[in-house]
Amino acid sequence: xxxxxxxxxxxxxxxxxxxxxxxxxxxxxxxxxxxxxxxxxxxxxxxxxxxxxxxxxxxxxxxxxxxxxxxxxxxxxxxxxxxxxxxxxxxxxxxxxxxxxxxxxxxxxxxxxxxxxxxxxxxxxxxxxxxxxxxxxxxxxxxxxxxxxxxxxxxxxxxxxxxxxxxxxxxxxxxxxxxxxxxxxxxxxxxxxxxxxxxxxxxxxxxxxxxxxxxxxxxxxxxxxxxxxxxxxxxxxxxxxxxxxxxxxxxxxxxxxxxxxxxxxxxxxxxxxxxxxxxxxxxxxxxxxxxxxxxxxxxxxxxxxxxxxxxxxxxxxxxxxxxx
Numbered sequence: 001x002x003x004x005x006x007x008x009x010x011x012x013x014x015x016x017x018x019x020x021x022x023x024x025x026x027x028x029x030x031x032x033x034x035x036x037x038x039x040x041x042x043x044x045x046x047x048x049x050x051x052x053x054x055x056x057x058x059x060x061x062x063x064x065x066x067x068x069x070x071x072x073x074x075x076x077x078x079x080x081x082x083x084x085x086x087x088x089x090x091x092x093x094x095x096x097x098x099x100x101x102x103x104x105x106x107x108x109x110x111x112x113x114x115x116x117x118x119x120x121x122x123x124x125x126x127x128x129x130x131x132x133x134x135x136x137x138x139x140x141x142x143x144x145x146x147x148x149x150x151x152x153x154x155x156x157x158x159x160x161x162x163x164x165x166x167x168x169x170x171x172x173x174x175x176x177x178x179x180x181x182x183x184x185x186x187x188x189x190x191x192x193x194x195x196x197x198x199x200x201x202x203x204x205x206x207x208x209x210x211x212x213x214x215x216x217x218x219x220x221x222x223x224x225x226x227x228x229x230x231x232x233x234x235x236x237x238x239x240x241x242x243x244x245x246x247x248x249x250x251x252x253x254x255x256x257x258x259x260x261x262x263x264x265x266x267x268x269x270x271x272x273x274x275x276x277x278x279x280x281x282x283x284x285x286x287x288x289x290x291x292x293x294x295x296x297x298x299x300x301x302x303x304x305x306x307x308x309x310x311x312x313x314x315x316x317x318x319x320x321x322x323x324x
Contacts, residue, residue, distance in 0.1 A: 001122060001125045001126055002027055002028055002118070002121065002122055002125065003027070003028065003029060004029050004050075005028045005029055005030075005050040005051060005121075005125055006028070006029055006030040006031075006032075006047070006048065006049045006050050006051075007024060007028050007030065007031045007032070007049060007050065007051045007052070007053065007121070008031075008032045008033075008034065008043055008049045008051075008052045008053070008082070009021070009031065009032070009033045009034070009052075009053040010033075010034045010035075010037055010040060010052065010053065010054050010055060010071070011033075011035070011053070011054075011055040011087060012035050012036075012037075012055065012058045013055070014035065016055075016087070016110070017033040017034075017035065018033075020033065020053065020117075021033050023114050023117065023118070024118075024121075027118065032049075037054075037055075037058055037067070037071050040071060040074065040075065040078075041074070041078065044075070044078050044080050044082075048080075048081070048082070049080070049082040050082060050083065050125060051082060051083050051084075051085065051121060051124060051125060052075065052080075052082045052083070052084045052085070053085050053087055053108075053121075054068055054071060054072060054075075054084055054085070054086055054087065054104075055067075055068055055086075055087045055088075056068035056069075056086055056087060056088045056089070056095055056096065056099070056107075057089075066095050066098075068086055068087075068088075068095070068099065069095065069098065069099055069102055072084055072086070072099055072102055072103060072104055073102060073103075076102075076103050083105045083124050083125065084099075084103065084104045084105060085104065085105060085106050085107060085108060085120060085121065085124055086099045086104050086106075086107035086108070087107070087108055087110060088107050088108070088109055088110065089109070089110050093109070093162055093165065093166065093313055096109075096165075097158050097161065097162060100161075105124045106120050106123070106124050107165065108120050109165055109166065109169055109171075113168070116168065153323050155318050155322065155323065156318070156323055159186075159315065159316075159317065159318075162313075162315060163186070163189060163190060163193065163315070164193070166190070166313050166315075167189070167190045167193035167194050168193065168194060168195060169194075169313075170284055171312040171313045172284070172285045172286070172287070172309065172310055172311070172312040172313070173187075173190060173285075173286045173287070173312065173313045173314075173315060174286075174287050174288070174289070174310050174311040174312075174313070174314050174315070175187060175286065175287070175288040175289075175315045175316075175317060176288075176289060176290075176291075176292070176293065176314065176315065176316045176317070177288070177290065177316060177317030177318070177319070178290055178319050179290050180320075181317040181318070181319055181320070182317060183248070183288040183317055184203065184246070184248060184288070186288075186315065186317060187201075187203075187244075187246045187248075187286045187288060188201060188246075190244075190286060191243070191244040191246075191284075191286070194244065194284065196242065196243050196244055196284055199240075199241075199242040199243025199244065200239060200240050200241075200242075200243035200244070201240075201243060201244050201246065202236050202239050202240035202243065202244070202245050202246065203246045203248060204217065204218065204236050204245070204246065204247050204248065205248045205249060206247055206248060206249045206250055206252055206253055207248065207249030207252040208249075211254060211257065214253075214257050214260075215257075215260060215273055216229075216233075216235070216273055217235060217236060218235050218236050218237055218261070218264075218270075219235040219237060219260075219264070219270045219271065219272055219273065220232075220233050220234045220235030220237075220238055220270065220272040220273070221233055221235075221272050221273035221274055221275075222272050222273065222274035222275045223274075224274060225272070225273040225274025225275075226273065226274075229273070229274065232272070233272075234272075235270060235272065237264060237270045237281045237283065238270060238279060238281060240281070240283045241281050241282055241283065242282050242283075243283065243284070244283065244284045244285075244286060245283045245284070245285055245286070246286045246287075246288070247285070247286070247287045247288070247310075248287075248288050249288065249289055249290070250287040250288065250289050250310065251289035251290070251291030251295065251296060251301075251302065252289075255300075255301065255302070255303065258302065258303045258306050259303070261306065262303060262305060262306045262309060264281070265285065265306075265309045265310075266309070268280060268281055268282070269281065285309075285310060287310045293314075
């Protein structure tokens with residue numbers, strides 16, 4: 001299927017175009033790359049393509065943040081039979097989901113793994129049925145077998161689809177939702193579907209952690225650092241090394257302790273209490289809170305720079321009453 005395919009790649013990043021061309025030139029019949037989306041009509045008038053890789057955002061005159069959707073609709077107006085795969089960044093996940101409802105067949109998140117991109121293209125060419133947003137995508141049927149989610153609706157299918165796309169990335173994730181909606185289950189699923197699945201999944205309930213235990217629990221301590229420190233002990237960050245650290249109820253962390261958390265996330269090292277030695281930590285961070293984004297945007301409650309660190313990808317878990 002791939003050997004006989006003609007593929008058009010449209011992205012204003014020359015590095016992306018070069019990378020895709022080198023990856024696919026020996027895999028497909030024809031690959032055409034284009035930097036300027038205004039040339040889409042010209043390319044489609046000159047020939048037919050089996051698949052189009054289309055960037056979500058261009059540095060063009062359309063500055064709405066969803067240029068890819070505009071060009072997706074233009075491709076559909078031209079009655080092209082090409083199957084469209086959107087190229088997106090972490091922050092554009094919601095737009096990418098919307099693109100599926102507008103007729104795209106799939107999307108790939110930058111930066112991608114080469115094997116993953118080829119797999120997505122193969123599946124797209126093989127599958128003649130577009131995903132309907134009110135049904136679970138066929139590729140997820142096996143992935144979520146046995147997962148006891150309550151509610152089958154468009155909003156839950158969108159959520160599961162997002163998970164399938166972001167789990168394999170290294171993006172930090174912020175999970176929003178009311179108490180009892182399954183945020184911890186969601187975090188565990190993301191870990192199990194990630195490349196870190198063989199590593200530890202370490203959960204910390206920050207809402208139940210007193211201020212005087214915050215540093216010792218998260219960062220660890222050396223023997224003698226305080227009265228009851230009778231031995232060296234690693235903190236939760238070290239325990240999650242090469243795995244996933246899940247910080248539940250991060251919205252409850254007092255403002256004066258948030259700076260300590262930010263320092264670790266920026267430097268990717270921890271200093272145990274009573275020690276000057278920096279210990280490198282390699283973690284994927286997932287955070288959850290029942291606070292709203294409006295609450296977290298209040299700088300008297302939550303640091304803006306910390307919010308930037310934890311919110312690479314945002315997921316909202318709907319309450320039971322909204323799951324249909």
